[in-house]
Amino acid sequence: MAPLHGVTVSRFRNLFFRHFGGIDEVMAPFLPVVDAPNVRARQWKDILPQNNENLKVVPQLMGNDPVQFVNTLHILADMGFSAANWNIGCPMQQIVRKRRGCGLMPHPDLVEKVVEAVCARTTARFSIKMRLGLKSPQEGLELLRRLESYPLDFIVIHPRLGVQQYEGLPDWDAFDTLLAATSHEVVYSGDVWSVADYQRLQQRYPAIRQWMLGRGLLRNPFLAEQIKSLDEAVDKQRFSDFYADLLSTWHASGLTEKGILNSLKELWHYFAVFCQLPEDELQLLLREENLTAFEQKSRDAINRIAAK
Ligand SMILES: Cc1cc2nc3c(=O)[nH]c(=O)nc-3n(C[C@H](O)[C@H](O)[C@H](O)COP(=O)(O)O)c2cc1C
Incomplete structure (x- = not known):
């Protein structure tokens, strides 16, 4: 299940999983990284195990400061999380302007500093969720080149540019180029609305093993079950x-x-x-x-x- 800020929060997820199947793992909507190593802020409520019955949850973080990332990953480790994801794909103007989310994609140096610190100073399985770029897929290509040597868990790619927000179609040709440019495991995210969409993409990208469903799953809560069973019945x-x-x-x-x-x-x-x-x-x-x-x-x- 894709992270949808304000939507796929724990009070929704728990209800969803009580009634629908097909999803193996959830990426929680982003939480900001924090300064102090011992913070026990209210913000963690959404990912606490007691608020996520029977669900495997990967927390997602938003920020751009290497020290804050290391501190936050230590807090998460204390809470029992061995993995975390970094959101560098969010296209919202107020986030992009602060060089967070997709605002980081044109700045591979800043991204690399965070990844370098996390890999050197934590044991977290660290992954990234990105777009093709903010304004051009060249940004994504350069970033993947820089990330090649780090032991990332996986990279989720939503094949749109940040400036596109959610408009227009994903650019699958640009996604082909990015996919070919990385040896990291790539998770696909974007515009899977039906079993047919999934099958089309799965044939185009046979090497992709993990598929993230967001809006399609909310428009049709049976979608993950349908994809796994190839039966399009809805109840x-x-x-x-x-x-x-x-x-x-x-x-x-x-x-x-x-x-x-x-x-x-x-x-x-x-x-x-x-x-x-x-x-x-x-x-x-x-x-x-x-x-x-x-x-x-x-x-x-x-x-x-x-x-x-
Ligand atoms: C309302 C909304 C909130 C979102 N919040 C997040 C978020 O917190 N973190 C993130 O990485 N992506 C976020 N996304 C992007 C989705 O995770 C996903 O990558 C995108 O919607 C494309 O996939 P889909 O077509 O399956 O929805 C959000 C998207 C929407 C529409």
Whole structure:
């Protein structure tokens, strides 16, 4: 499961894995690196084992300072994590401007300093998640050349440029070039919406063994199961049961009504596709400010597909 900041957080993941299968491992959405070696901040809540029942979670970090990385990896090691991932692919303007996320891709020296420190001063299995580049795939190529000699666990590549955000299509030809330029294990991430998409990409990249599913899995929570079984059946009742469980668990967990409403709205950008909800009806749903009414309308949308 791909990290989707604000979406695939532990309170969602746990519910998801109670009802759907096919996923072997989760990469958690990014957390900032920290200064002090003994920090026990609230931010770790999302990845704590007690908040991630029966799930194998790889924490992901955001930052650009070698010392902070080493400190944070020591904290994670104390918490029992032997692996961590570094996000150098996030395209959000406020992050890029601070030379974090994808803002690091044009600066291979900065990336190398962090990787060098981590490899020299920690025992973490360290991996990287990147794009083709911020503005050009040449940046990704140069970076991979620099990373070649370090013992990285794997490199996840989303085949878009940072400036593309999530627009347009992935550039698979540029991905071919990057793939050929590295001997690190590459994990593929991007635009797998169906079993057919997976099969097409798997035929194009037979050497890739690990596939990361993000938005496709939210638009169709059965996608990972379907890919593994090559059976495209969906069980609409199971989706309905999942949603009922999600609502009752979130209500019982002490989340505020506003918090629940905002999280549900985020999810419905994706669930609307599964429920074949027309765009105008989705917009009406997203404008709903009353949680009870939102829940009723969203349940109705699910019941309508269950009846089809
Ligand atoms: C709302 C949203 C939040 C995301 N948050 C993260 C994140 O925290 N860390 C990260 O590495 N990638 C993040 N991504 C990128 C995804 O992990 C993934 O690489 C990208 O969406 C392409 O894969 P997909 O088409 O399967 O979704 C995010 C993407 C979206 C749409």
